[in-house]
Amino acid sequence: MLSFSEQLPIVFNSLNVGFLQTLKLFLVTLAGSIPLGLIISFGSMSRFKPISAFSKTLVWVVRGTPLMIQLLIVYYFPGLVLHNPIWGGDESGRFFAAAVAFILNYACYFSEIYRGGIQGVPLGQQEAGQVLGLSKTQIFFKITLLQMIKRIVPPMSNEIITLVKDTSLARIIALQEIIWAGQSFMKGSQGISGQIWPLFFTGVYYLVFSGILTVLFNKVEKKLDYFKT
């Protein structure tokens, strides 16, 4: 049995490796779902019926089912039903599957936030653009988009902070993120067994990280203050 001071470096090392995986999943999810969400929100607002119906159904299915089930389906469905395990069994395959499930899930939530933001910009703004002789594209990028960004920062920061903690769900497909790393010391790993404190200690990582994000979002909000709405 190792003493506490001997345990510390081992546990820290292991939690850091786990947190890196958490962070990677977080960043990849954001990078994928922020643009994909915009596409889905355009789809939902489209006047072309099949597209808006498809987008709305997608959003309904994804928001209406637990992320945990989506992870299991994305990871196991190709092998179980299509008999072609595209992801493979190793850590990188599990990461890709998790990233796909997270991107799709968060894109759907983001798309609804975008839709609210776009539709919340007063019609008068677009009319003003038309009067000034701007094209539809110019109106969207120069008038609507910027005002939409200001409106969506608070709900987006909410979702993004939720995402930080939702990444822990990925351990259902054995992605070794920080909670997995913390739990491994309960059962026994690297000569340490029966320790609960590493699991609880993972909370500190989440807390610090979401603290940093909160500060960042406040800065962004301040930056966007020049829009009077």
Added chain:
Amino acid sequence: MKMKKIIAVLMAVLMIAACFAGCGKTSNNDNATVTDMQYVKDKGVLVVGITDFKPMDYQDADGNWIGFDADLAKEFAKYIGVDIKFVEIDWDNKVMELDGKTIDCVWNGMTLRDEVKNSMACSVPYCTNAQVIVVPADKAEQYKTPEACKDLQFAVEAGSAGKDEAEANGFKYTEVKDQATALQEVASGTCDAAIIDLLMAGAMIGEGTGYKNLTYTVSLNSESYGVGFRKGSDLVEQFNTFFAEKVANGDVQKIAETYGVQEALVK
């Protein structure tokens, strides 16, 4: 209006592309005539699903997987002429992992229960094990028989052999995530006792472990460990011949002595 139309067309193309990407890949080599053995040989690697479970599968200081099961698995991979890869899995999802071909076998001190035998192709038993009742050491004297334990609140791993024992003996029990959590419940006093594997109890509780105030008293029904392959796999026969050979030449005994599990070997 133009913008919207362009987006609409783009989206339609994207969706169709996504559909094709999804289905396109399914057609290749899903051939029922290829045996599991051949499939693994073609891949050139045997993917073994494990959890961190001392002394069967655990990591040494350099992060290599060792243990009684791990070492034997390496020998088996050599025997069939492929490389080996260990993958940590969520134990609850082991059948899905096998059927989905993300792993090729589970080799992790798995108790051969009906549920396991029905959903996998299982090897001959290679180890024997028992389920034991774990109680705080200072109360051990009072709980020497299953009857004495009737009033205790038990913690058992969900879907485990320990849970079956609790049910068979009519104990009151709470299902928890794994055996480590069950021990945690006893250590923190939220449950009075736990039922876990003897091998695990030997390695995890008592003097010199994280749970020095716990001990095990009653030993319930004994059971055996086996290796699980995909249902219908011909790797089972390969394993059984391999294991018989290695028992005959003493290799199994040697590996078992390295990890202190020789008492549990099937004679």
